[in-house]
Amino acid sequence: MRGWLEENCPASMRTPMPADETPGGGRRAVYKNPDTKVWMDRMAERGFTVPMWPTEYGGAGLSREENAVLAEELRRINARPAHVGMGISMIGPALLEFGTDAQKEEHLPKIARGEIWWCQGYSEPGAGSDLASLRTSAVEDGDEYIINGQKIWTSGADHADWIFCLVRTDPNASKHDGITFVLFDMDQPGVTVKPILLISGLSPFCETFFDNARASRSQVVSEPGKGWTVAKRLLQYERTSIGGIGGGGGQKQATLEELAAEYVGTEDGRIADSDLRADILRHRMNDRAYSITLRRSVEETASGKAPGAVSSMFKYYGTEQNKRRFELMLDMMGSRALGTVVGEDNPFDVRELETTRGWLRSKANSIEGGTSEVQLNIIAKRVLGLPD
Numbered sequence: 173m174r175g176w177l178e179e180n181c182p183a184s185m186r187t188p189m190p191a192d193e194t195p196g197g198g199r200r201a202v203y204k205n206p207d208t209k210v211w212m213d214r215m216a217e218r219g220f221t222v223p224m225w226p227t228e229y230g231g232a233g234l235s236r237e238e239n240a241v242l243a244e245e246l247r248r249i250n251a252r253p254a255h256v257g258m259g260i261s262m263i264g265p266a267l268l269e270f271g272t273d274a275q276k277e278e279h280l281p282k283i284a285r286g287e288i289w290w291c292q293g294y295s296e297p298g299a300g301s302d303l304a305s306l307r308t309s310a311v312e313d314g315d316e317y318i319i320n321g322q323k324i325w326t327s328g329a330d331h332a333d334w335i336f337c338l339v340r341t342d343p344n345a346s347k348h349d350g351i352t353f354v355l356f357d358m359d360q361p362g363v364t365v366k367p368i369l370l371i372s373g374l375s376p377f378c379e380t381f382f383d384n385a386r387a388s389r390s391q392v393v394s395e396p397g398k399g400w401t402v403a404k405r406l407l408q409y410e411r412t413s414i415g416g417i418g419g420g421g422g423q424k425q426a427t428l429e430e431l432a433a434e435y436v437g438t439e440d441g442r443i444a445d446s447d448l449r450a451d452i453l454r455h456r457m458n459d460r461a462y463s464i465t466l467r468r469s470v471e472e473t474a475s476g477k478a479p480g481a482v483s484s485m486f487k488y489y490g491t492e493q494n495k496r497r498f499e500l501m502l503d504m505m506g507s508r509a510l511g512t513v514v515g516e517d518n519p520f521d522v523r524e525l526e527t528t529r530g531w532l533r534s535k536a537n538s539i540e541g542g543t544s545e546v547q548l549n550i551i552a553k554r555v556l557g558l559p560d
Contacts, residue, residue: 191526261413291327305347356387495535508520
């Protein structure tokens with residue numbers, strides 16, 4: 173593995189990844205750095221973009237232990253992710269569990285190769301944390317559904333090729349039983365997407381409108397009216413991804429100690445500020461405990477078993493740890509953490525700008541994939557067994 177990575181990972185893919193070089197793939201993908209596509213294609217050819225998926229669907233069929241080796245070796249050379257997105261982390265695993273053979277054969281290899289960019293049609297203006305109150309409708313029309321309604325916070329919808337979407341197919345059933353999980357192409361006249369500008373200066377979130385959009389009935393995952401079961405499982409996969417379960421590599425980041433030495437200074441080889449030293453030490457201990465708990469959870473999970481309610485615990489704690497890390501970074505950087513705009517006379521370097529944007533973006537961690545309050549409710553009910 174080490175030899176193959178050394179030979180095939182381009183030098184520029186071993187550097188920190190800027191936001192505009194994220195390897196999402198898709199039919200409309202434009203690669204600012206040509207090596208991004210080279211790296212994706214080489215990894216996909218070996219099945220390493222989805223290393224634990226079956227080989228017939230574009231994966232490498234690796235065991236958990238082999239996947240851990242791959243992640244470790246990627247991190248050793250500080251390799252960028254070869255391919256990221258909701259296809260890999262969300263709809264792909266859901267299709268492996270709930271999809272028909274035809275759906276798996278159609279969609280999974282394209283996900284593995286980075287040919288299709290997916291987005292998620294869950295939240296609506298009146299259905300966020302109470303997702304089962306969604307109103308987007310789907311009415312049968314022969315072999316198709318006609319879809320009308322609106323979704324919001326559809327991340328990456330302005331670049332997406334396909335959407336996995338929750339729609340209401342039975343308005344007379346209970347709000348959970350009348351929901352269907354369906355897949356359809358975004359490139360059609362009945363779909364309109366409007367990006368939402370964020371405080372971080374980016375626009376990954378969108379409003380998405382359906383005006384007589386069409387979806388094939390063959391693209392219903394599971395059964396009509398049974399979409400809530402698929403939706404809940406997919407959220408567990410999403411929370412698993414956000415929480416860091418699964419042994420993913422990830423690029424190296426400057427440690428808090430290194431940043432503190434640069435921005436605060438040292439005395440006798442130690443960070444000059446004793447309070448900051450204590451805060452960093454506490455955070456590092458919590459990080460270590462968290463990573464060990466993640467590893468134990470992975471090792472205790474039977475091979476192929478889907479994540480359960482414990483994913484909410486990891487999502488909640490991982491979110492809080494990430495937010496605390498950015499708060500510490502801003503504390504030590506002081507006025508150097510005030511930059512948000514790139515320009516010719518900009519006094520801030522790229523890392524400082526990315527840190528500020530990362531801090532602003534980290535606030536969304538406690539909302540996406542289910543709010544922290546929702547996760548605490550799930551932990552109370554499903555993990556601790558507390559009464560309602």
